[in-house]
Amino acid sequence: MSGYYFVTMAVLVLIAFLVSRAQAGRLIKGGVGQLHSLPNYHGLFAASAVFVPMLLIYVVGVPLLEKFAQAQALSFFGAETASDALHRGATLRDIHNLVAGQYSGTPSDSLVEAARSMKSTLWWGNALIFGGGVLAALVAIGLSLGRVSVAFRARNHFERLVVLVLMLCAAVAVLTTIGIVFSVLYETIRFFFDPSLKGRPTVTEFLFGTEWNPQAAMRADQGDIKTAYGFIPLLTGTLLITLIAILVAGPLGLFSAVYLSEYATARFRAWAKPILEILAGIPTVVLGFFAALTVAPLIRGWGAYFGLDVASESALAAGLVMGMMIIPFISSLSDDVINAVPQSLRDGAYAMGATKSETIKQVVLPAALPGIVSAFMLAISRAIGETMIVVMAAGLAANLTFNPLEAVTTITVQIKTILVGDQEFDSAKTLAAFALGFVLFFVTLVFNIIALTIVRRYREEYD
């Protein structure tokens, strides 16, 4: 059905375009200048007059029809089937299979009836949508042909539509944000306040609990394992790894940026910059592989050499590699802000007899400080939200510790662990992942907004 519909639509749009354009073309007698709009615009106007209503009819009609057909088919079964979500889904699947002729086994009478009704409803509905679409298209072609005239401002009408489409595209970004906020917020609110949810914590328990164990006992013989949703161990784990990462990336990134912007020759920059770009372009799953298979055993080996007991999934390994990952963020952003410091400030310092490094330390870096701070904040936000490195190299056990040699877990690791595999949307465990996602989104958002605002102000200051 969809295929036929869209092919028909394409044909009708083309016909509308060609006919309208030809009609407009016939109006030209003494040169194009007589027409307000070029024939092409008359064609485009007619084409969009066909395209928009046909698309609308399809987009609105098909889901409506689906809903209606399902409701009708389900009316052959008892009220309990319609209310129980699981049962309903199974029945609908059966009906669909029967309609498609792929049902295995002997269907019950009511199932056959339901399938027959669904089939006929779908047939009629599809015919209606198709007919409606074609009718709308023909009407649109007729009307737009009637409007083709020397004075008709086809271009202006068409351009108004184009601006509308452009605006809708820009709105997609906003819609994405809204979608993110609502999807995490809705499930988070359910997690804390849905009375039908078993084992949900209070907000205080979540924010200040020191035990994280979303996995409840499944069977009696597993003993008395209780779920616990204490957020603190995840927070400390995330902070620990982020701290290690920043301790690595901060100095390295900043010194790189200073060297590149103040000391390096153009030729050296041409060599060094791509290396940092390569580092920034390496997928995090590759870094995670490196962290888990090379760095972690290395650290463990060194630890064993000095008689230290290092966990095989230590925070140190994950943190070190993550630090390497965010060097390019810090260096490229710092590079930008250092370059934005006006040369007059440097010249002033040189005139006072300062060496280059004194100028950098006492004049350039203080002047660039806001920008550098925001670079660090963006890097921190990136480190908090990074998933693959910690999934592969950090642990699952929620230890409340600040020892970098032990295994810790992070917010992102827990989200991934909970949500990979089958989930039901009515268990506290699944919703806990969304609550974590909300925290993650909120924290990184705050960091980003502050950082971006600082950068903006800073740019304005020196521009």
Add this chain to the structure above:
Amino acid sequence: MTDITASDAARVRRVDVTSSAAKARIRARYRREARFKLYGLAALSLAAVFVVVLIGDVLSRGLPAFWQYSLVLDVHVDPAAVSSGGKVDEASIRSADFYPLTKAALESMFPGELSRKAQKQLVRLVSTDAAMPLRDELVANPSLVGTTVKTPLILSATSDLYYKGAGTQIESREMRGIATPSGTSGEITVLSSANDFADALVHLKQRIAEQARSLRSEADRLELFAGDTVTARVKALRDEAEKLQQRVDQPKVEEELDNKMPSLLIAIDGGLMKITKLSDVSATGIVLLPLRSTDEAKPGTWQLVTYETPESNRKVTDQDVAFLERFKQLGHVEQSFNWTFLTAGDSREPELAGIRGALVGTALTLVVTLVLCLPIGVMAAIYLEEFAPKGRLTDIIEVNINNLAAVPSIVFGLLGLAVFLNFFGMPRSAPLVGGITLGLLVLPTIIIASRAALKAVPPSIKEAALGVGASHQQAIFHHVLPLAMPGIMTGTIIGMAHALGETAPLLMIGMIAFIVDIPHGFTDAATVLPVQIYLWSDLPEVAFKSKTAAAIIVLLMFLFVMNGAAIWLRKRFERRW
């Protein structure tokens, strides 16, 4: 301020720049300067070293996986084995069990009596689907049924790794005496007319002494560094060293060999015996490869063979090594490019696993991403740059896009899960949903890049178009946009490269399932290359680590090509106005 009075001048602190103290200060300042510069250089070098080590590590792990060893044997294709109901056709060949054929071919390599255990181990040297190339050949050419076909058998991952050097070093020493074995199979004793075994025993005791020494020094070192925290470990080490030392101290006493020691074997009369007990005059052991006869072996025709790595430290047993070495000696082992890796889907057996499914899944996903985010991204950029009224609303959209670019990718996965899967009921694990999610993820990147490209086109172009009577839209679409296109394409390629490497959001929407089949459409269950890498890296088999690294090499190559294309585009079309 030209007329400084004498009293003012007196108050100015005078510094004698020629004094040695001042010179020292200057020197110190220049040293600081040099040190500071060095720090910057060191930071950059460290980053460079990291990149080099990372790529070197991946290459050294992954490159061997692109080659595969196989065992080329003559396999007799018994018509009974590949026919169903007396007929031989493609279906019957495809569904035939090739296990008996491969087993017979393997066993024909070793005339003589093999123990049941050895027989089992022999079959385990090849893959569970070892006859895959033979099956394909038979399907292509059914007339081969009933003949003997020379065909490669796919080796198991462990055997493959053995030939790639993950086995053991083998040393062989000619012996001087005349040796007499007591049998051709089972447990036998070998006697020598010279004092060969006495020498071997002394050699063995030396090795044990060495081991004891290294244990003791390890214990000393631990005590020195870690003090009291590791007393138990130190004590265990010392006890073990003591035990070994006792064995060394009794020079003539016979030694039992265990799997923590290098294995000693005797190659004699075309067979191979593993020594379990070594004394001054004789060696007792188990036959791994049957002997031809119990003939006396002349000096120089029999050898003492040492497998240096202790059996407990390697994946292959002595029996495996004996078989594999024999295959190699007889010239049945061949190395070829591992096409399976590029043409097969995922598998639980490392030697049969390939990345084609993941590559097709990646392609499907990226097509959806591109179709979604290129038009929307460019149009959004045009709107924001050219048509949006300057005001609060546009400001909000701008801030929003900048923030969206910095939202953690896993949050987009949550969005995909909650909205596309749960709310709209789209299929799980499908490239369609993955593509949409990644599309939203890279949309901000493309919008920002496209805006920059549009901004870089000088306003004079637009003004000239407007001046000759073009409408605003005509000026943008006919003149500004084409000039901005190279920049937009560069940004798009970089965005797609970003999407290609992204893993976390796809885990959320279920593109992590174990999928053997190659996906055929946008709604088939599929996985993508980075997720495949993650899945494989999690598996315990050593061979999969190498496959993972090989998949990473493929991924990095794609990224390299894409980024190279972006750089080329930038260089080729970059214009300074």
